[in-house]
Amino acid sequence: MFNAVQKENQPLAERVAEQIAQLIQERELKEGDRLPNEFDLAQELGVGRGTIREAVKQLVARNILTIQRGKGTFVTQNPGIVEDPFGFNYEQDQQKLGLDLLEIRMVIEPWIAEQAARKATLEDIREIYDLCDRVERLICQDASHLEEDIRFHVAIAQASKNIVVPKIIPVINRSVDMLIAMTHSALLQETIETHRAIADGIAAHDPEKAREAMQQHLKYNWDCIHQKLAQEEKDI
Template identity: 45%
Template sequence: MAGNLKGIRQILLAEQVEEQIYEYITQQGIVTGERLPNEFKLAERFGVGRSTIREAVKLLVSRGVLETRRGSGTYVREVIPSDLDPLNLRNVEDKVSLAMDLVDLRMILEPGIAELAAYNATEEEIKILFEKCDDTERRIREEEYYIQSDIDFHTHIALCSKNKVIEQLIAIIETAVLMFVNITHRQLTKETITTHRAIAEAIAEHDPIGAKAAMTMHITYNRSLIKEIKKEKRIVYD
């Protein structure tokens, strides 16, 4: 338990520093292609260890804000424009509560979307779904960046539902998860592999009940971890 709490504290600190670095980029007017100060200077500026800076930078890389160039440093790739933040989540300070709100919304929507996909997915769409499932699994096993692949998997399920409104809505929600609340992916790799496979197989078998149940389980894992992190945040900061 102690080790788990320590890991959660590290996540929370990295999340805080991630936002501070992002604010630093925007407030200092650092533009695309410009290099950030090295991790020694960033650690000194934000009063944390270099390992925390590295974790925060990884989060910003996963959001597409930064990129690392071997032997050269860390560069601004793209500061998130307002049109990629249609839910206006950029300025929400409590990212853990935001994560819970988003996962609750996903719980309302995505099991039903998986159910629709099981009814409506074509053989070609199912083939693509398994390709996306395989890609995410490969990236996880090889310890590569996989979050965008994970999002592509969920967005494709929305496409399989044959509901245009759902397709657009899920793309927005999943992008918000990527940009603003990337706090669960690093701890749920095993569960992601298992539940993604179960979702894809149920959709392939045109089993709406199975697809809905598998998606519910997938999001439940995410919600449980966020709930644990939120509880730990109260312990640390209250």
């Protein structure tokens, strides 16, 4: 039977959820890997199938597992990172939140790009360029590029090879979403150019170039937002 650290008086389903999470870690299961079926897990962990179902539900809620009907249960992307772990949705002043998120990104994301330039693999670089191309294509088609823009920044974060950086991906994701809305997608050409410069810096393994390109990318957003805010004040 799988051995996991158990807390005193912890409900059985919670203990089994921890055991399954430990199984994922010890077997080095990655995004998209399929878990053993319900029957096999119940046999391995020595519990009933109902307990397995309840444990899986808890892991789904924690964004560790995802259930695909008719196919099985799979490990999610970025296990454990939920959609809004910092409670951004409940902040009253969303405009200030957007600016504060951008301030944080201006501190940490140039460093992330620098680390990606040092440590990115050929596969990382190919993915970053592919996402760069997708964003540009969507912009040229006058289609929403939000999802691919987020994936571009996430790919850079993952290429940094720092195990802490992926944990702050929700900050980057929420900020990209808010910035596109706050700038009213005004920075389309700037996005194409700076994304390309960031990708080129990482591909060349040039930390300074990657850092400066990321700084410029974020500065365009900062300047654009403050120009819009200043104009709104004049119009009042």
